[in-house]
Amino acid sequence: MAQTTMVPAATRAPKAGKRNVMPPVLRGFLWAAIGFVVVNTFVDIVDPFRGHPFVTGPSATFGWVAAVIGWLLGVGVWESVALPLFGYKDRWHEKSTGWRRYFEYSTDHKVIGLQYLGSAMGGFLIAGAVAMLMRIQLMSDHLTIFHYPSNYLTAVGIHGTIMMFSVANVALLGGFGNYMVPMMIGSRSTAFPKLSGISVWLVPAGILTVLFSPLLGAWTTGWRGYEPLASQDANGILYYYLGVAALTMSTFIVGLNMVTTVMFRRAQGMTWSRLPLFAWGQLTVGLLVLIWIPEIQTTFVLALLEKLVPFNFFAATGSVMSYLELFWLFGHPEVYMIAVPAFALWNEIIPVMSQKSLFARDWAVIGLVFVMMLSGLVWAHHMFTNIRNSELLPFSFFTEMISIPTGFAYMAAIGTMWKGKIRLTTPMLLILMSMFNFLIGGLTGVLLADPMVNLQLHDTFYVVGHFHYTVIGSLVFTGLAGVYYWLPKMSGRLYNEFWGKFLSIVLFLTFNLTFSQFFLLGLHGMNRWVPAYPQYLQPMNFEVSIFAFFLGASFLGHFIHIFWAWAKGAKATENPWNARTPEWFTTSPPPRYNFPVEPEIVSSLYIYGSKQPVSVQFPAEQELAATKDPQDEGGPHE
Amino acid sequence: MTNQPVSMGSAPRKGRPDSSRRMGRFGMFMFIASQLVPIIVLIDVRYLFVGSYVSSSADQPVALLVAVLMAVSGIMAWTVRGSAIRGVDQVARVKWMVLLGAGALLGVLYQWSVRYLSPGTRYGEVFFTMTGFAVFYLVVGLIALLSYISRVRFVASADDGYWHMEAVSLLWAGISVIWLVVYIVLYLL
Numbered sequence: 001m002a003q004t005t006m007v008p009a010a011t012r013a014p015k016a017g018k019r020n021v022m023p024p025v026l027r028g029f030l031w032a033a034i035g036f037v038v039v040n041t042f043v044d045i046v047d048p049f050r051g052h053p054f055v056t057g058p059s060a061t062f063g064w065v066a067a068v069i070g071w072l073l074g075v076g077v078w079e080s081v082a083l084p085l086f087g088y089k090d091r092w093h094e095k096s097t098g099w100r101r102y103f104e105y106s107t108d109h110k111v112i113g114l115q116y117l118g119s120a121m122g123g124f125l126i127a128g129a130v131a132m133l134m135r136i137q138l139m140s141d142h143l144t145i146f147h148y149p150s151n152y153l154t155a156v157g158i159h160g161t162i163m164m165f166s167v168a169n170v171a172l173l174g175g176f177g178n179y180m181v182p183m184m185i186g187s188r189s190t191a192f193p194k195l196s197g198i199s200v201w202l203v204p205a206g207i208l209t210v211l212f213s214p215l216l217g218a219w220t221t222g223w224r225g226y227e228p229l230a231s232q233d234a235n236g237i238l239y240y241y242l243g244v245a246a247l248t249m250s251t252f253i254v255g256l257n258m259v260t261t262v263m264f265r266r267a268q269g270m271t272w273s274r275l276p277l278f279a280w281g282q283l284t285v286g287l288l289v290l291i292w293i294p295e296i297q298t299t300f301v302l303a304l305l306e307k308l309v310p311f312n313f314f315a316a317t318g319s320v321m322s323y324l325e326l327f328w329l330f331g332h333p334e335v336y337m338i339a340v341p342a343f344a345l346w347n348e349i350i351p352v353m354s355q356k357s358l359f360a361r362d363w364a365v366i367g368l369v370f371v372m373m374l375s376g377l378v379w380a381h382h383m384f385t386n387i388r389n390s391e392l393l394p395f396s397f398f399t400e401m402i403s404i405p406t407g408f409a410y411m412a413a414i415g416t417m418w419k420g421k422i423r424l425t426t427p428m429l430l431i432l433m434s435m436f437n438f439l440i441g442g443l444t445g446v447l448l449a450d451p452m453v454n455l456q457l458h459d460t461f462y463v464v465g466h467f468h469y470t471v472i473g474s475l476v477f478t479g480l481a482g483v484y485y486w487l488p489k490m491s492g493r494l495y496n497e498f499w500g501k502f503l504s505i506v507l508f509l510t511f512n513l514t515f516s517q518f519f520l521l522g523l524h525g526m527n528r529w530v531p532a533y534p535q536y537l538q539p540m541n542f543e544v545s546i547f548a549f550f551l552g553a554s555f556l557g558h559f560i561h562i563f564w565a566w567a568k569g570a571k572a573t574e575n576p577w578n579a580r581t582p583e584w585f586t587t588s589p590p591p592r593y594n595f596p597v598e599p600e601i602v603s604s605l606y607i608y609g610s611k612q613p614v615s616v617q618f619p620a621e622q623e624l625a626a627t628k629d630p631q632d633e634g635g636p637h638e
Numbered sequence: 639m640t641n642q643p644v645s646m647g648s649a650p651r652k653g654r655p656d657s658s659r660r661m662g663r664f665g666m667f668m669f670i671a672s673q674l675v676p677i678i679v680l681i682d683v684r685y686l687f688v689g690s691y692v693s694s695s696a697d698q699p700v701a702l703l704v705a706v707l708m709a710v711s712g713i714m715a716w717t718v719r720g721s722a723i724r725g726v727d728q729v730a731r732v733k734w735m736v737l738l739g740a741g742a743l744l745g746v747l748y749q750w751s752v753r754y755l756s757p758g759t760r761y762g763e764v765f766f767t768m769t770g771f772a773v774f775y776l777v778v779g780l781i782a783l784l785s786y787i788s789r790v791r792f793v794a795s796a797d798d799g800y801w802h803m804e805a806v807s808l809l810w811a812g813i814s815v816i817w818l819v820v821y822i823v824l825y826l827l
Contacts, residue, residue: 087789256668264661290672298676302683302767311763319686325680636716 098596186267220518462522712814
């Protein structure tokens with residue numbers, strides 16, 4: 001039955017330089033709009049239960065699916081993936097230089113990494129602006145800028161959802177994961193660059209979906225989408241589910257790509273015992289992602305059907321608790337999807353800035369792996385007010401236990417700094433701040449793991465303070481440290497050390513002055529999810545809001561400084577930090593395929609001192625072959 | 639320690655094709671394995687809400703027919719994978735797989751359209767949810783199979799070492815397993 005029908009390969013060469021009709025992003029918006037209108041109209045026509053409005057729940061849902069497909073195809077997936085998948089000519093001309101390559105489909109993992117970082121920053125600014133609105137509201141004890149509590153709750157939901165799913169899950173995983181991990185393991189590409197090129201464009205789609213969800217009506221559940229409350233909300237909740245579906249799909253693809261890349265793309269000599277800490281972090285988080293992201297996606301599909309059909313899985317006649325359980329099964333591993341890359345990055349930067357060998361490297365790796373494994377055993381501490389007494393103890397126990405492997409990250413970091421020649425550069429300063437902030441988040445977490453404390457403080461601002469210390473403390477401070485640390489690599493330029501430190505100190509102070517008072521507010525009885533509150537809490541809330549505005553301004557200051565440094569900063573040397581991981585053994589910014597040939601790792605990447613061996617070499621014969629064969633093609637998965 | 643000056647660098651070399659193939663298989667395996675998680679959630683939902691109850695309105699013959707179609711196509715997918723490893727195209731067999739998959743799809747659409755099972759009942763909720771997931775996977779799988787059938791008209795499978803053919807057959811085999819699990823859970827256990 002064997003059949004082979006083929007056309008000679010020579011006739012199928014892509015047409016280089018074919019010009020697109022319009023910029024891909026604009027075309028993506030256009031195709032998304034067309035897709036939405038056509039499918040929305042079609043569903044309106046065939047839906048036997050349609051109502052009066054043109055946009056109904058079912059039509060908006062199916063229209064959204066068409067819009068996202070149109071968006072992806074429009075940004076370049078049509079020519080570069082869809083047509084070649086069916087055997088047609090690859091008509092996509094991928095740009096290798098210029099700013100336009102960041103605004104279209106690409107298979108270059110460095111471009112994709114920057115696209116992820118840019119999307120995360122966009123999400124951060126949007127969600128941050130929404131947070132400012134929330135703080136303006138909370139300056140008064142009664143409703144002011146929000147006319148109804150549901151409007152305020154929608155703002156809380158948008159803030160939390162965009163921060164968690166498009167910033168926290170994206171910046172270190174999709175951003176630095178895509179950009180740095182291949183280079184750190186000595187690879188010249190990721191495992192699935194085409195898939196990765198698609199996934200990054202799901203992030204803006206998801207952010208915009210969540211941001212504009214109020215057009216379909218207010219939703220009051222926050223980022224958790226709690227049932228049965230969600231089913232009672234307006235159709236805006238549908239775009240919460242759909243936006244999160246797009247964002248989590250993007251994270252899922254990142255996880256799959258990173259796990260496979262680390263498993264199969266390591267350079268010769270890059271053994272598991274030499275694997276950089278950050279790559280270990282990506283691997284462990286990738287495994288978490290592959291387990292728990294499909295779980296929450298399924299849960300959200302069930303919740304979407306609950307609203308749309310409607311079903312009654314999580315209504316009073318079903319099982320209300322099941323939704324909470326399904327959500328938090330994902331919800332707590334989610335915290336470690338955010339924190340583990342940060343722990344890894346601490347121990348990536350600290351040895352470099354201390355010029356001292358990494359202390360207890362094996363234990364640092366074991367800590368990451370055990371945090372990953374224990375993260376699935378602690379989730380019910382989010383539900384202490386709802387579960388039986390007999391179920392409290394095991395979850396309380398494991399929640400407190402998880403602080404032990406977390407402590408390994410601290411142990412390795414402090415041991416490395418001990419008697420080291422610490423260079424207090426901006427990235428190092430931010431890492432130290434991150435460690436302090438996460439320590440506060442962790443210690444308050446241990447307190448909250450105690451059922452007696454938890455039952456008192458549940459759903460108060462104490463909890464809000466705790467998770468902001470945890471998430472901002474780990475992710476945002478460490479993420480900024482990563483940006484400053486790798487800025488010379490990504491841009492070839494240096495930031496201004498004075499402004500870097502000054503802005504970091506302002507950030508640290510305003511962050512702590514804002515969120516430390518959340519603990520006090522919580523202890524004084526300030527509840528979450530309320531735009532109006534008892535008058536006696538107003539002065540402290542007013543003051544917190546003022547610090548929050550300065551906090552927002554200091555973030556803006558960092559972003560402006562980073563953009564300035566990227567464009568106008570002093571030229572950086574190739575390895576300004578005297579680091580030993582492979583990404584520093586190529587030009588800055590790196591060329592398209594990172595290294596002229598695949599490097600060979602010949603010693604540990606974390607040994608510093610007088611007996612410091614060479615860590616990376618380039619085989620001479622391969623370099624010679626590369627100069628003779630510059631157009632060699634990639635493997636089947638390229 | 640100084641860095642070595644480097645050239646622009648050419649595209650990654652083919653280098654180790656076996657490693658590249660293993661990488662593709664690993665990625666596909668991880669993807670299919672991760673999709674067991676939704677199935678586990680759905681199985682939980684099934685037993686949580688309706689126990690082992692099977693509605694007397696469920697259309698058992700059609701469900702059995704659909705499961706058989708998917709089982710046969712799954713076995714064919716596995717043989718197509720073997721052919722891909724040996725470097726032999728199997729367009730006709732893949733077309734049969736598409737036909738069987740389309741038949742299974744029509745079978746479910748028939749069940750949905752006649753509405754023997756009401757979505758307002760507990761079993762109906764579980765039925766529509768589980769079969770809805772299965773249909774989603776099926777549609778993705780059919781698109782993948784069609785991509786192979788279309789692709790071999792223009793591109794020699796040998797160009798990518800028969801990887802496209804192997805990948806779609808692996809995906810289809812995984813989807814057929816998911817369908818069988820759904821059938822067993824929904825109608826038998």
